[in-house]
Amino acid sequence: MAIRSFFLFILFFSSSLSPVFSLYEDQVGLMDWHQQYIGKVKQAVFSSQRAGRKRVVVSTEENVIASLDLRHGEIFWRHLLGADDVIDGIDIGLGKYVITLSSGGSILRSWNLPDGQMVWESSLQGPKHSKSFLLVPTNLKFDKDNLLVVFSNGRLHAISCIDGEVLWKKDFEAESFEVQQVILPPGSDLIHVVGFAALSQFEMYQINAKNGELLKHESASFSSGFSGQVSLVSTETVVALDSTGSILLTISFQDGKISSQQTPISNLVEDSLGPAVIIPSSVSGIFAIKTDAVTIFIRVIGKGNLEVVEKTTHEIAVSDALSISEDQQAFALIQHASSEIHLTVKLAHDWDGNLLKESVKMDRQRGLVHKVFINNYIRTDRSYGFRVLIVMEDHSLLLLQQGEIVWSREDGLASIIDVTTSELPVERDGVSVAKVEHNLFEWLKGHMLKLKGTLMLASPEDMAAIQSMRLKSSEKSKMTRDHNGFRKLLIVLTRAGKLFALHTGDGRIVWSYLLRSLHKSEACQSPIGLNLYQWQVPHHHAMDENPSVLVVSRCGPSSDTSGVLSFVDTYTGKELSSLSLDHAVVQVIPLPYTDSTEQRLHLLIDADKHAHLYPKTSGALSIFKREFSNIYWYSVEDQNGIIKGHALKCKCTGEVADEFCFDTRDLWSVVFPSESEKTIATVTRKLNEVVHTQAKVVADQDVMYKYISRNLLFVATVAPKGSGEIGSVTPEESWLVAYLIDTVTGRILHRVTHHGSQGPVHAVFSENWVVYHYFNLRAHRYEMSVIEIYDQSRADNKDVWKLVLGKHNLTSPISLFSRPEVITKSQSYFFTHSLKAIAVTSTAKGITSKQLLLGTIGDQVLALDKRFLDPRRTVNPTQLEKEEGIIPLTESLPIIPQSYVTHALRVEGLRGIITVPAKLESTTLVFAHGVDLFFTQLAPSRTYDSLTEDFSYALLLITIVALVAAIFVTWRLSERKELQEKWSFYSAFASQSTFSSLHFSDN
């Protein structure tokens, strides 16, 4: 009854208040944080502007172009191009336009350098796909207009730098012509286009830059063919490798005549090496080749004479050339040496002399240097100084100047693959990490300010100070567990193979670890991180152990390469152990069982459908054996349109005989007809979701029993024709089918067809409902549907006395092989936005009502009450239904501007939303990631179990003290008065009686 009245209270509150969960302006940043990143830098161009703040323009692998402050590394402006709008090249034109070439060379854009506004955009089409080049010559004028030269899609374009107009174009239609370089010799009006044709033909075109006229076309045949890229060593000489990778071809085309020279690599270096590749570089006169272990720098002397200048086995990175004066080019070279990196800046024609040689201490967790960009500046003594921008293996970006790291950006966080959370250490003596207050004076000052604020005496400056104090409260960024469970560690795995632990309080990086197992090695050629799982969450038995996470990775892109497991301690960020598996990892199934040390049992399925149990301990094995016959697994083969269910059979037979390996057998399969259905989305419930109750009480005190199963799979299929872009098919040809499948028995519990609808489908599954989002072609609008599943076989449990006495079987374990009788209720609504992600809030006990978190196309997160997606909504709800909180049915879902969780911010490139329950039942933690990161706390039913942050404890205390004082004073007063009254009463009577007795005696 207590719970019931509690519910009624909640109901009352939620129905009396409009569902708006906005914040006030001064609450921004109290519980949320937002971090902006750009991703791994592909290309960087330094702005040569003399005046104003120094800046560098970068393009990244996340398709971001950004202008960064060269002094601090902050973002001036940033644009995220679409996911399929890959940036091919950037440059700065006329000193004030940033020119970008993207989408395989088909879109050219110009942006204003100071503020990032787009100036113009041109679409460049061409006859065929090819490499693309963007050249911004400084001296090529055409009617006072600077020209841009772009080669893309097999066509050479000359484009006006001012308005993006195509001035001329020239096709290179020869079938097999593959462009390799586009060269603009300085000080001439010629463009050289060189490339290969038919594998063994070298072609050179000379074009007039003024009008695109073909001046000369030469070709030469090389019987040995070519491999890989070419390196440009001068404006008229290129170096290429033959198809075996062992002979260097020096091809020069001076005055339009092609001449060549062949030099076997073995002539240059004594010991024979494996096949080499050319490292592209633009330093004149020098090129580099790389074999398995050795990097060789070779100088070209005169006409094709080669000379080795350096041979190194260290990892090395070279920058592009930087002209520092008329005829001098400098370039930077970075070599690794244990915990340091050595930076050398050399002149192109003088290998042995160094302009600059510095050593910088480098954090090992950043890995190797991947890219170097060099820039110079003039020191006060008129000599040249150099600064270099380096991109590390973990995708971070650093600026080195004068032997120091000036700034660094952790841009690896722009490409998060997977997220999990970990608790912080319990507060104990010696564990407490954060220092609480600096000194007594500061503490007093802070409280004085707060008091002033409460009494409304604070000046605007004081208010600002109070606000910054609130934001920087040390309470939220402590390194220990808190009572409400707001402080946690977010463990994220990035594409670079680095693990970061972010503090939920302020988003700072607590530790980072570049996974050693994800380093390239002999056995593991191109390791990629796949997923992150909670491996050990100590709470009951193993309190002294640190929690750890499991990182599953694979030695290559194909699914049959062997897997690697790493176990990382989440308190220290150290790798506990790593396992190189001798089998592939196709699926990882965390089981709902833990062993005696709270390690979660995981089942890894390999390519041959063997199941491998981890951890490989006898304790885990005995737990597993006990549950052996109850463990099933399923696989979704979305290519073939088959969903298969499997059961475990027996120990592995054959060569992989191992105690922890099990054979499996096929149990069932659901085959979707390939001519009419194609799987596009599957979703299940989260394994760790907590459901409070199985009953749903409806308006007239009736009960509906939810069908709550962990083993339900939602599958959405579309017509194969309709799997393309929205609008590519007519409504008649397109349909969407939603299935609910029991993954133990393969039973299809529900199937519904939406005619005239199309993907992409975003779905979320929670408790007994699934919500999915798709496009309705007939209505030309997005739609969201909800399906709720109820268990009809339990519906008879309505006898109050049986329930009072506990004589029911509602909580006894059930088998899915018993035939369930389910009914479903569903409803559809229009929705304005297209979505990027969808999630649902999750709380510790599952009592709090739920909100859907929708990642909109505008990169924001919108919270929508689940009450809006209730299949019991009707146009005219009865009074009882209204009391229950049912909202009258409307055709579309409302978007309340105040319910944007991200308020005014945007999470650029939003990819995922993760919700984690806090210990406080009303609150859930939300982490949204994309190129940016955003974290906040949400209370879907408001914080009914805690006082709000702006609650005035001082006022409460003062009131209590005043009340106690008043009680005491009045008690004393009343006591005194009582005594006085008694005395006066007695004396009055006493005098009266003496008087009367005297009077009587008178008689």
Added chain:
Amino acid sequence: MEKGKGIMGSGRRWAVDFSDNSTAPSSRDIPDPPGFARASVDQDDSTVSRQKKDAESNWKAQKAWEVAQAPFKNLLMMGFMMWMAGNTVHLFSIGITFSALWQPISALQGVGKVFEPYKDNKVDLLGPKLLFIALNLGGLALGVWKLNTLGLLPTHASDWVSSLPPAQEVEYSGGGIPL
């Protein structure tokens, strides 16, 4: 005082009465000093006439009946208040309901005390007491009825299953799209 008159009649000018008057009724005019508790209660009722006693017991019986009927007024009042409060759960209606429940309970607890003043050998208090109890029980019933109309009584199946955790499933299945 009659004693004084007798003494005066003998023509004495003044007298000091040294006799202990503590048990005499005349001394009751003078209140006891604070803190003094008279140990012995005067039992002697001989001066009160029998008629007066009858009248008093009549009066007591009448009064007891009146007291016994008092909750009826209360009941009407409560009924009115409840009607005013309406059938939705909010602070006012909950307060009314709980006071409607509390009043009869506390009254029933203090039945003996309420009828203490009217206790008499001659007076039969059983009738008034029964009426009093019945009326208070009626008030209690009214409160419970109100509680029920507010929906705060667990009389439905939904009240007993609303916090039942979901049933455990024997089987477990995991998997999905290959990594």
